[in-house]
Structure formats: C-alpha cells, structure tokens
Amino acid sequence: MSARTSPRTGADQLRERVVKGLRARGHRGEAGVLEPMPGGHSGLTYRIALGDEEFVVKAVPAGQRPIGRHDMLRQARIMAALGGTGVPVPGIRATDDEVPAWFAMELVRGESVEPVLDDPPVEPATAAARMLRAAEVLPRLHGVPLASLPVDGDPLSPAGELARWARTMGAVPPELVPRAAQLERRLAARVPEAVTPVLVHGDYRLGNIISVGSEPTALIDWEIWSPGDPRVELGWFLLFADGSNFPGVGRQVPGLPTADALVDAYTGGSPAPEALTWFDGLGRFKMAAIMGHNLRRHREGRHHDPDQEKLPSTIERLIATGLDRLT
Structure with a gap:
C-alpha cells in the first residue's frame, strides 16, 4: 500500500451502501459526507445529503448483534407501518438488511427538548x-x-x-x-x-x-x-x-x-x-x-x-x- 493510500473505513463503506440504497429508491443528486449526529441511545446515527434532500441514517455498529435496541430494521418497520395513521413519524426512505443493517429516514427539522431536563431551556x-x-x-x-x-x-x-x-x-x-x-x-x-x-x-x-x-x-x-x-x-x-x-x-x-x-x-x-x-x-x-x-x-x-x-x-x-x- 502506498503512502498516499489509506484503507476504507467502515463509515466509508456504509456511506457507499447508503448512497446506493437511496439512489435505488429514486433519490438523486450529489452525495454529501456521512456526518455523525450526537444523541441517541442505540446504534449509530448519521446525517447525509443527496442533492437538496437530507436524511438521517441509523445503523447497527460493526460487530454488534442486531437485537433489542440495536435492531435498526425493527425501528424502521414500525415507523413505516405508522405512516398515514395520524401519528407523526419520519418517513422511511431506504432500508438494507445486509450486515451491518441500516435504514434512512427523512430529516425532520425542529426541536426535541425535554423542558425540565434538557438544555437550552424552552420558553x-x-x-x-x-x-x-x-x-x-x-x-x-x-x-x-x-x-x-x-x-x-x-x-x-x-x-x-x-x-x-x-x-x-x-x-x-x-x-x-x-x-x-x-x-x-x-x-x-x-x-x-x-x-x-x-x-x-x-x-x-x-x-x-x-x-x-x-x-x-x-x-x-x-x-x-x-x-x-x-x-x-x-x-x-x-x-x-x-x-x-x-x-x-x-x-x-x-x-x-x-x-x-x-x-x-x-x-x-x-x-x-x-x-x-x-x-x-x-x-x-x-x-x-x-x-x-x-x-x-x-x-x-x-x-x-x-x-x-x-x-x-x-x-x-x-x-x-x-x-x-x-x-
């Protein structure tokens, strides 16, 4: 391996899979970086843009069994099932059960803050x-x-x-x-x-x-x-x-x-x-x-x-x- 060459990371491989999966579902445009997002208590959470659209990606950590809180596709299934029911949920845009599994949902803008516990304080x-x-x-x-x-x-x-x-x-x-x-x-x-x-x-x-x-x-x-x-x-x-x-x-x-x-x-x-x-x-x-x-x-x-x-x-x-x- 030359001094200018570095091995692809798991995040690089995940990005390729996410972009491919989203494009297979009809999403177009130049792909941005796969940016880690803070928060969450299970799995890995990222943000990525394709053209003018932005998505949140949740993935099973490499080497982690997809069970319990780490079963990303179980989360995707319930949100997809709730679409159109009147329960406000992000739209699921792509899923992939290849190991490590992941799903992509629409990025919903706004605040998710617990007024009595979180910062910044809510009016x-x-x-x-x-x-x-x-x-x-x-x-x-x-x-x-x-x-x-x-x-x-x-x-x-x-x-x-x-x-x-x-x-x-x-x-x-x-x-x-x-x-x-x-x-x-x-x-x-x-x-x-x-x-x-x-x-x-x-x-x-x-x-x-x-x-x-x-x-x-x-x-x-x-x-x-x-x-x-x-x-x-x-x-x-x-x-x-x-x-x-x-x-x-x-x-x-x-x-x-x-x-x-x-x-x-x-x-x-x-x-x-x-x-x-x-x-x-x-x-x-x-x-x-x-x-x-x-x-x-x-x-x-x-x-x-x-x-x-x-x-x-x-x-x-x-x-x-x-x-x-x-x-």
Whole structure:
C-alpha cells in the first residue's frame, strides 16, 4: 500500500451502501459526507445529503448483534407501518438488511427538548403548549390497531411491568436507592388488572418528539416499542411535567400543565383511566431504577460520568413521592 493510500473505513463503506440504497429508491443528486449526529441511545446515527434532500441514517455498529435496541430494521418497520395513521413519524426512505443493517429516514427539522431536563431551556409558554399537544397526540398512537402493525412480542401486564423494573432495581445496591424495596412492596400489593393492549412507544416524552413551535412533527427513537398497557406510557409521560421530580438534575418550568390537565387532554374530557395513581408510582419506581443502575455503573467504573453523582437527590425524591402517592 502506498503512502498516499489509506484503507476504507467502515463509515466509508456504509456511506457507499447508503448512497446506493437511496439512489435505488429514486433519490438523486450529489452525495454529501456521512456526518455523525450526537444523541441517541442505540446504534449509530448519521446525517447525509443527496442533492437538496437530507436524511438521517441509523445503523447497527460493526460487530454488534442486531437485537433489542440495536435492531435498526425493527425501528424502521414500525415507523413505516405508522405512516398515514395520524401519528407523526419520519418517513422511511431506504432500508438494507445486509450486515451491518441500516435504514434512512427523512430529516425532520425542529426541536426535541425535554423542558425540565434538557438544555437550552424552552420558553415556558412554548413548553406548556408542546406538552398539551403531546398529550392530545398520544391517543392516536394508542388507537392504531395492533393487527395493522408488525408486532413481534407479547404485551406486558402491569404485574409484568413491575417485575421487569423490580429486576433492574434489584441489581442496584440498596444504599443507592433508599426505600425502593418499600415502594416495590406497595406497588406489588395493589397491582391493577390488565386492559386491552395497545401500541406503546416506550419512552413517550417531549425529548423524543420533534416540534416546530408547539406542533409535534415527528415521534422519534423507537428502540423499545411494543404492545403494552397505555397507562404505563401515560404515567411515564406525566413524570416529565413537573421539574420538582428531578432535584439536582432538572429545572422547574413555570406554567407547565398539571397532571390533571394533561390527563384531560389525553382523554378528551372523559374520566381518567382506572388506577392511574398506581402507574404514576410505577413511573417513579422505573425512573429511580434506571438512575440507580446508571449511578452504579459510574461508581463501579464501568461508565465514567461525573454527572451521575447528581442523581441521588432525584432518586430519593422519586421514591419518596411514589410512596406518598400509594399511601
């Protein structure tokens, strides 16, 4: 190999495949660079332009098995299936199941910012309007018939959801999640009956919704979609409407809708779903388990991130408020 020649990288090879795949689907124009994008919690995410069009590409990392969060094509399948349903999703433009698999979707412009957690801060009136619109859009997602979707798993019941997050919590040293065992016992003592399962996104919140002004234009990050209980999703969404749930890591945003107002927007004025207080408590237990897990990984040196040291007060707050709700 000459001094002027360098081996092609995996990114070079991926770019060639992406450009070829997009052109096979009728997209034309000069191809730009494959530019890594920040954010995301699974796979590799890039931006690329072909002529006047721009696309987001998600790919399985080389050597990574395409399962769970790394199953890129599973994400593409659900977004493609939701096209035309009224659920705002990016349009899928190309897919490729050759290893490593990837898909390309349209680049949807706008902001996806969690008002109580993310920077830059969102103007309070805009944050409030976005949260109400998100609550109004959520029933569209839950109303899509499961028979029309590429469902590939069984729904979890409320008891199954609790068991799932209890396993995560059980792997966290008790001193990092004080009183978590007490909250788990209260949840276990009053598990609600299951309802007819619906499509759930799994992490429905403003941080995963691209908005222009107050209008949601794309629900993104479909790594953990599944059939499930709609109240699990609603309880999780409500957690992010109150910055006081996140002392030390979040902010309080004046004027955000109350939980009652968001539930009213979700139901269209009908009565709140049964046992919603239990799902509120489950959401707090779940978030405390996730944060406890992350703090444990940091302290064990498996993923060094000094920001994790800000989590203890939030973990304690989540558990305490969960206990209060289930008194």
